[in-house]
Amino acid sequence: MPPLRPRPAIGPPPLVPLGYLACAAGAFVVASAGVAWLAPELAGHYYHPRVLALTHTVTLGWVTLAIMGASYQLIPVVLGRPIWSERLARWQLAILAVAVTGMVAHFYLGTWPGLAMAAGLLAIGITLHLLNVALSLRGFTEWTFTARLVVLGYGGLALTTLFGLTLAANRVWPFLPTEFFPTLHAHVQLALLGWVTPMILGIAARVYPMFLIAPEPRPWTARLQLWGLVSGVPSVVLGLLGVPALLVPGALAVAAAAAGHIAWILEMARGRKRPGLDWGLRFALTATAFVVPAALLGVALASDRLSGPRVALAYAVIVLGGWISLTIVGMMLKIVPSLVWYRVYSPRAGREPVPTVAQLSSSRAEGPAYVLLTSGVVLLAGTVLTGDTTAIRGAGVVLALGALAFGVALARVLSHLRLPRPTHAAAHAR
Amino acid sequence: MAISREHLMLVLRDVFDPELGMSVLDLGLIYGVEIDAGRVRITMTLTSEGCPLHDAMIEWVRQAAGKIPGVEAVDVAITFEPPWTPDRIRQGTLR
Numbered sequence: 001m002p003p004l005r006p007r008p009a010i011g012p013p014p015l016v017p018l019g020y021l022a023c024a025a026g027a028f029v030v031a032s033a034g035v036a037w038l039a040p041e042l043a044g045h046y047y048h049p050r051v052l053a054l055t056h057t058v059t060l061g062w063v064t065l066a067i068m069g070a071s072y073q074l075i076p077v078v079l080g081r082p083i084w085s086e087r088l089a090r091w092q093l094a095i096l097a098v099a100v101t102g103m104v105a106h107f108y109l110g111t112w113p114g115l116a117m118a119a120g121l122l123a124i125g126i127t128l129h130l131l132n133v134a135l136s137l138r139g140f141t142e143w144t145f146t147a148r149l150v151v152l153g154y155g156g157l158a159l160t161t162l163f164g165l166t167l168a169a170n171r172v173w174p175f176l177p178t179e180f181f182p183t184l185h186a187h188v189q190l191a192l193l194g195w196v197t198p199m200i201l202g203i204a205a206r207v208y209p210m211f212l213i214a215p216e217p218r219p220w221t222a223r224l225q226l227w228g229l230v231s232g233v234p235s236v237v238l239g240l241l242g243v244p245a246l247l248v249p250g251a252l253a254v255a256a257a258a259a260g261h262i263a264w265i266l267e268m269a270r271g272r273k274r275p276g277l278d279w280g281l282r283f284a285l286t287a288t289a290f291v292v293p294a295a296l297l298g299v300a301l302a303s304d305r306l307s308g309p310r311v312a313l314a315y316a317v318i319v320l321g322g323w324i325s326l327t328i329v330g331m332m333l334k335i336v337p338s339l340v341w342y343r344v345y346s347p348r349a350g351r352e353p354v355p356t357v358a359q360l361s362s363s364r365a366e367g368p369a370y371v372l373l374t375s376g377v378v379l380l381a382g383t384v385l386t387g388d389t390t391a392i393r394g395a396g397v398v399l400a401l402g403a404l405a406f407g408v409a410l411a412r413v414l415s416h417l418r419l420p421r422p423t424h425a426a427a428h429a430r
Numbered sequence: 431m432a433i434s435r436e437h438l439m440l441v442l443r444d445v446f447d448p449e450l451g452m453s454v455l456d457l458g459l460i461y462g463v464e465i466d467a468g469r470v471r472i473t474m475t476l477t478s479e480g481c482p483l484h485d486a487m488i489e490w491v492r493q494a495a496g497k498i499p500g501v502e503a504v505d506v507a508i509t510f511e512p513p514w515t516p517d518r519i520r521q522g523t524l525r
Contacts, residue, residue: 080479210478213450213516273516341448346486349448350493356451 014339016089018414020069021332021339023097025410027061028325032403035380036396043389045309046316047184053107058320059191060100060122064157066328067199068096068129070335071150075136078146078206084135088128095125112171119168126161130154145222149202152229156194163187178241186240192319193233193254200327201225201261204284211281211334214268221264228257236302251302258295262288278358279366283330286374290322293381313384321377321399329373329406337361337413344416360416365409372402433465433500441494447477447487454491458518461509468502470495475514 034054035042041050072089076082083089102118133154140147167187170176176183209216235250265288277285297315300306337360345354376399383391445454454460454474464471472491488506495504 077478206478213477213519215515215517273519338449342486345448349486350445350490354448356446357449358451 013086014073014343016083016086017069017073018336018339018417019090019093020065020072021336022410022414023093024062024066024069024328025332025407027057027065027100028329029400029403029407031057031062032376032396032400034396035399036393039389039393039396042313042384042392042396043387046313047181047309049107049110053104055316055320056100056107057104058325059196060096060103063196063320063324063328065093065096065100066332067153067196067203068092070203070331071133071199073335073339074203074206075133075150078144078150078203079137079140080142081136081140084132088132092125092128092132095121095128099125112168116168116172119165123161123165126157130158145226146202146206148226149198149205149229152226153195153198153202156190156198156233160187160191160195163190182240182242186237188316189236189240190233192324193229193236196324197233197257198229200324201229201257203331204261204327205264207331207334208265208268208284211274211284212268212272213274214272217264217267217271221260221267224260225257225264228253228255228260232257239302247302248299251299255295255299258291262291278333278361279363279370280330280333280361282370283326283333283373285330286370287323287326287330290318290326290377294319294323310385310387314381317377317381317384321380326373326377329369333361333366333406333409336410340413340416344419360413362409362412365405365412369402369405369409372398372405374402376400376402433468433470433498435463435465437498438463438465438470438495441498442472442491445487445490445494450477452519454487456520457514458520459487459514468500469505470498470501470503471505471507473507473509475509477514479510 031054034057038050038054041048042054044051046055072083099118099122103115103122106112106115106118137151164187166176167183205222208214232250232253232255235246236254237250239245239247239250265285269285274281294315297306297311297318301311301315337357341355341357341360348354376395379395379398380392383395439455442460443453443455446452447454447457447459450457457477459474459476460472461475462473472495474488474491476487488508492504492506495501495506
């Protein structure tokens, strides 16, 4: 006899993750407009205070808030544990929003003591998030592929934060014995490969089969992703910090993880039962294509076959703007309608006609967003290589229009939240 | 009034997975139904464990079955053995 058990809802109220995701989308629109605004700075060296302001708008305001918001929805689903404190999750968002705004403003103005203070506030917000997740996971024992990657990602977030704080303090009171640029690169790679990559791979492992209606891919592809990151990320970071012999093997291990991820996605895409792809899935699958040039460029930069600030900036655009951002856009176009539907229409279902989740989406906004954002990223990667200010500004305008279309698509979904919720009595009436 | 299995299947056809836009029957989520006088017991699964959107479907199945004249009680039991796979989807129903 199969085990029969009730399934209580364990996710937090949808407004908690929606708050994070809405703030993240706002940061994405600002950052995309910032590309056009900061075209002259992007045509120069990447180590410029305003380029750093733009980078942190993307990495903290967009990517980190989006991942945290998604994790508040998906960790209870994926790991089967309720979030320890929803109130803490709300406070964290306020702290993080102030801290990220402060960091970006101080980077933009080039005022380092203020930056160090904002970085300290950010570290508090991130620590609270880690605490909330750690307390949520007390007693957790089911170490699936996704669970391992999520924990790995949170380890990466803790180390990236510590690293960033050290760099901020070093800017005010120089004390680090290491060379500046390799240390900066180590911070960047730790953030991209140690925090963001495991979280995306882990969450994708859970939601892509669900969205594509595809069978689980063969386990070797998952093992390659996990072990490629576990061995590659520490090697890349240590290689940059002072053990150069580790850098190329580390980059190759990360490239192997990327190959495993592509094989995993291809197997799912081929075996999927869902014939039509909505815009969210098109974004997510297109994003995966950017993993190929990202991995090739990463290995080429690590082995000194390519070098210089222009190539490094193009690499950052492909990783951050191509793979990571387009993946997050795709996931948000799937997750946000589900959350809104659950809050607004779930209590009405069965009592009155309700739309499907897909009917909340607006293909009139999502289609242009897809075309503009994907072409904008390709254009930006190409134009930062040339260093031509006008061309970078043009690519920035395309990106900004795409981000705006994405914002409109999300706003149309979120506008359903204005519908009054049925009263408790009405919701339970037969 | 006797409750027929056909009537039960008919009402379950109107319970939709909101994300996929397909009924729980076409998705192959219903593993079994037992009718004992006015008591209905439905054993079903979900496409993925823990998703609150899917969890809501359990309540909709309960409500749909409860609307059939003569039904006095509905038990909905969830099982993940065997786990749901896309192969359970009824051919030609996916858009």
